[in-house]
Amino acid sequence: MGSHVPQLDLMRLVQPFGVTIDLAEGTMRSPDKHQVRRASVMRGYYADQEALERLIAERGDPVHYETFEKHVPEEYGHLVFGLTQLQPGVVGEECFMTKGHYHTVAGTSEIYVGLRGQGYMLMKTPPDAQGRSQCVAEPLVRNRLVYVPPYWAHRSVNTGDEPLVALYVYPGEAGHNYGDIETEGFPKRIFKVQGREVIR
Amino acid sequence: MGSHVPQLDLMRLVQPFGVTIDLAEGTMRSPDKHQVRRASVMRGYYADQEALERLIAERGDPVHYETFEKHVPEEYGHLVFGLTQLQPGVVGEECFMTKGHYHTVAGTSEIYVGLRGQGYMLMKTPPDAQGRSQCVAEPLVRNRLVYVPPYWAHRSVNTGDEPLVALYVYPGEAGHNYGDIETEGFPKRIFKVQGREVIR
Numbered sequence: 001m002g003s004h005v006p007q008l009d010l011m012r013l014v015q016p017f018g019v020t021i022d023l024a025e026g027t028m029r030s031p032d033k034h035q036v037r038r039a040s041v042m043r044g045y046y047a048d049q050e051a052l053e054r055l056i057a058e059r060g061d062p063v064h065y066e067t068f069e070k071h072v073p074e075e076y077g078h079l080v081f082g083l084t085q086l087q088p089g090v091v092g093e094e095c096f097m098t099k100g101h102y103h104t105v106a107g108t109s110e111i112y113v114g115l116r117g118q119g120y121m122l123m124k125t126p127p128d129a130q131g132r133s134q135c136v137a138e139p140l141v142r143n144r145l146v147y148v149p150p151y152w153a154h155r156s157v158n159t160g161d162e163p164l165v166a167l168y169v170y171p172g173e174a175g176h177n178y179g180d181i182e183t184e185g186f187p188k189r190i191f192k193v194q195g196r197e198v199i200r
Numbered sequence: 201m202g203s204h205v206p207q208l209d210l211m212r213l214v215q216p217f218g219v220t221i222d223l224a225e226g227t228m229r230s231p232d233k234h235q236v237r238r239a240s241v242m243r244g245y246y247a248d249q250e251a252l253e254r255l256i257a258e259r260g261d262p263v264h265y266e267t268f269e270k271h272v273p274e275e276y277g278h279l280v281f282g283l284t285q286l287q288p289g290v291v292g293e294e295c296f297m298t299k300g301h302y303h304t305v306a307g308t309s310e311i312y313v314g315l316r317g318q319g320y321m322l323m324k325t326p327p328d329a330q331g332r333s334q335c336v337a338e339p340l341v342r343n344r345l346v347y348v349p350p351y352w353a354h355r356s357v358n359t360g361d362e363p364l365v366a367l368y369v370y371p372g373e374a375g376h377n378y379g380d381i382e383t384e385g386f387p388k389r390i391f392k393v394q395g396r397e398v399i400r
Contacts, residue, residue: 015336022343138218
């Protein structure tokens with residue numbers, strides 16, 4: 001029959017599936033995997049560390065951001081996808097953000113599609129020999145797709161008043177490298193100063 | 201600085217970008233690449249070939265389906281994305297569909313997110329030693345994400361009365377293998393018989 005994959009073990013095939021994602025509400029029906037990151041995991045990330053400690057103490061370590069996924073094998077050939085939901089708020093004057101990460105397989109990209117809310121995808125290159133990185137903030141809002149190219153670390157930042165929700169897709173083998181960002185940080189931070197966004 | 205990609209040539213980095221995709225209308229602003237497939241490219245695909253010839257003659261070879269993309273390198277590490285828009289209609293009683301394809305790198309997957317319209321993603325495995333394929337039809341409608349796993353050929357079918365529009369994402373190295381489907385076809389077709397969907 002001229003099959004182009006004659007050696008394929010058909011018993012090992014993954015079955016197709018569908019999942020309901022409400023594009024207006026930014027919700028996934030019946031996720032297999034729900035990951036919750038509370039404010040306390042962000043120790044060391046914000047400029048004003050005391051403000052973060054007050055937030056953790058006063059609000060009982062509230063949910064900071066979450067991801068919702070269906071099960072997909074984390075290996076080459078597959079595409080992992082899910083929804084990320086980042087709460088609104090500030091730590092001091094710095095807008096709520098995710099930890100941010102490179103991919104473990106650094107040369108892999110990621111796509112984000114904004115479904116709800118208002119914010120940015122903050123991206124940076126690995127430092128060069130002088131320790132300098134390029135840094136770019138792309139608006140991440142409803143109806144905006146952001147392309148994170150291979151090698152760029154990325155972090156979402158919520159500058160709005162409601163949760164920032166996006167659909168993400170990345171290659172199954174990509175993996176997450178949080179450690180280098182924990183050490184390096186990003187060259188820019190995003191603040192809300194007297195109601196106005198400031199990137200510096 | 202502990203960079204995990206010390207050998208990376210920073211001059212060769214692709215820059216991040218964003219693109220506006222209206223999730224309600226199913227449109228992309230300022231695509232770099234617009235591919236149009238007219239009815240005549242579907243010769244040999246529908247069961248009723250005379251009905252297709254009449255459609256081509258009577259309607260002047262109308263647009264059958266289109267894709268809209270932003271430029272992304274078609275190589276490993278990147279993710280190609282775009283919108284596909286398939287017109288509504290029937291050829292005889294068979295619903296309008298795309299040619300369908302395997303990926304050239306067969307073990308790569310694809311994600312479709314339905315934005316508008318009503319239809320199916322029809323998927324099949326490569327034929328086994330007896331020439332038999334598994335075949336699955338997953339509903340492709342607004343608010344439904346369909347996961348096309350590695351190795352599955354896939355074709356979209358419009359069973360509704362308006363264009364079927366979906367956002368797709370696939371690995372940059374995947375490529376398109378149309379030839380095997382041109383030869384093999386799919387084990388199932390989708391018809392509209394007296395207003396009712398029939399898959400057989």
